[in-house]
Amino acid sequence: MKAVEIQGFGAPDVLKIASRPVPNPVSGEVLVRVMAAGVNRPDLLQRMGKYPPPPGVSDIPGLEIAGEIVESHHPDWGVGDRVCALLAGGGYAEYAVVPGGQCLPVPHGLNMVQAAALPETAFTVWNNVFVRGHLKADETVLIHGGSSGIGTTAIQMAKALGARVVITAGNDDKCAACIKLGADIAINYKTQDFVAEIAKIGGVDVILDMVGGDYVPRNLDCLKLDGRHVSIASLNGAKAEIDIRTIMQKRIIMTGSTLRPRSVEEKSSLAHGLRTNIWPLIEAGKITPLIHATFPLADAAKAHALLESGNMAGKIVLET
Numbered sequence: 001m002k003a004v005e006i007q008g009f010g011a012p013d014v015l016k017i018a019s020r021p022v023p024n025p026v027s028g029e030v031l032v033r034v035m036a037a038g039v040n041r042p043d044l045l046q047r048m049g050k051y052p053p054p055p056g057v058s059d060i061p062g063l064e065i066a067g068e069i070v071e072s073h074h075p076d077w078g079v080g081d082r083v084c085a086l087l088a089g090g091g092y093a094e095y096a097v098v099p100g101g102q103c104l105p106v107p108h109g110l111n112m113v114q115a116a117a118l119p120e121t122a123f124t125v126w127n128n129v130f131v132r133g134h135l136k137a138d139e140t141v142l143i144h145g146g147s148s149g150i151g152t153t154a155i156q157m158a159k160a161l162g163a164r165v166v167i168t169a170g171n172d173d174k175c176a177a178c179i180k181l182g183a184d185i186a187i188n189y190k191t192q193d194f195v196a197e198i199a200k201i202g203g204v205d206v207i208l209d210m211v212g213g214d215y216v217p218r219n220l221d222c223l224k225l226d227g228r229h230v231s232i233a234s235l236n237g238a239k240a241e242i243d244i245r246t247i248m249q250k251r252i253i254m255t256g257s258t259l260r261p262r263s264v265e266e267k268s269s270l271a272h273g274l275r276t277n278i279w280p281l282i283e284a285g286k287i288t289p290l291i292h293a294t295f296p297l298a299d300a301a302k303a304h305a306l307l308e309s310g311n312m313a314g315k316i317v318l319e320t
């Protein structure tokens with residue numbers, strides 16, 4: 001099969017099309033003929049040698065795919081089923097092996113490109129905003145990086161489940177795109193102080209943070225009583241100085257998680273939660289993955305360069 005290899009760590013042009021054996025599924029797994037593969041920021045880190053795949057996982061990048069099952073060793077799935085799936089690696093290829101529990105049906109009404117853009121962000125947002133952050137209808141959530149793949153999914157899921165959504169983004173166009181997607185308030189953090197803006201609405205209940213660093217103490221200032229702070233990345237720094245008294249006085253819960261190293265059982269449980277709570281909303285047209293651009297598999301380097309530039313709103317997807 002054709003697959004994208006990382007031939008030496010570095011700039012996007014280390015991504016090269018190569019020939020690899022089709023992987024063999026074992027008990028509990030399915031083999032998927034990949035039709036589309038989502039591109040995610042962790043793929044950039046893997047390409048640079050900063051985010052190695054977990055032990056036993058393919059060195060081919062790619063954390064999410066959509067396609068058709070061509071061999072099944074899992075009771076829930078059969079040959080010909082159209083699925084999208086969360087992978088620990090190996091998505092930038094014509095075939096990929098995945099545990100059956102990490103597959104979900106391609107939602108009715110979505111094409112393969114849209115379906116491939118779902119798993120990484122849907123699993124991450126469901127896990128962090130709803131399972132860990134316990135966002136409820138009528139509460140308010142602040143989503144940093146609102147125009148990112150994670151952000152655009154979080155906006156739609158939070159709105160569809162009845163929450164009020166505030167986002168931050170780095171320019172007015174990105175803010176406008178987030179409002180169009182359903183965000184109630186968009187803050188351009190380059191021209192506005194998000195803490196002052198949030199104070200005007202009396203605070204937020206949950207914060208989804210991918211920035212870290214000096215955002216963390218400022219985030220705590222934005223939380224209401226019993227607020228939840230959920231970290232999923234530290235784009236601006238992994239260390240933060242916070243006033244512990246703020247946590248006590250506001251009874252704040254600080255949590256966070258990483259998705260990739262979680263067990264198959266944990267990912268399967270998240271898939272179950274998504275299928276029950278989110279898939280019906282997708283099929284009802286209330287959540288639609290925002291696709292910024294697609295590239296052929298052979299142009300994975302161009303896709304990475306675009307993601308690295310930050311000049312996009314929504315997801316970038318490779319087509320095989």
Ligand SMILES: NC(=O)c1ccc[n+]([C@@H]2O[C@H](COP(=O)([O-])OP(=O)(O)OC[C@H]3O[C@@H](n4cnc5c(N)ncnc54)[C@H](OP(=O)(O)O)[C@@H]3O)[C@@H](O)[C@H]2O)c1
Pocket residue numbers: 039040041042120124145146147148149150151168169170171174210211231232233234235236257258259260307310314
């Ligand atoms: N913990 C987990 O389980 C998990 C799972 C998936 C992804 N993630 C992480 O979540 C983050 C978002 O993922 P994604 O795929 O949606 O990423 P993405 O589309 O590349 O978006 C990253 C966003 O972060 C914003 N940003 C803020 N400060 C930044 C900085 N210093 N450098 C670069 N961007 C900055 C950018 O928006 P502005 O231009 O508006 O600032 C950009 O839209 C990534 O860091 C990713 O690694 C975590």
